[in-house]
Amino acid sequence: MERFQSRPIITPQLAYLMNNVLSDETARWPSLGHPNPLEIGLPVAAKIGRTSDGESNWTIGYTPQRVIGVWLGLPASGPSAG
Helix, strand or coil: CCCCCCCCCCCHHHHHHHHHHHCCHHHHHHHHCCCCCCCCCCCCEEEEEECCCCCEEEEEEECCCCEEEEEEECCCCCCCCC
16 A cells, blocks of 8 residues: 655644634625524634636535535536536
8 A cells, every 4th residue: 555645735824824714704794694604603614716707606615523515507518518
């Protein structure tokens, strides 16, 4: 079995700051409203995005126990689709 060497890719300080920004409930209020589905009584961090053409939306989020990613959009059209 091949072993891979583990190494940090960001500092603990940067990880703390990123987590703090992504879990700021009040920063989400302008886009998601208040209350919103991410206010579940637990620490929740999330990043929400949209493709440049506006046809797809995505969210990735996490709590201390769970990670989830969601994509909503239309399937690609054209010769390579289907």
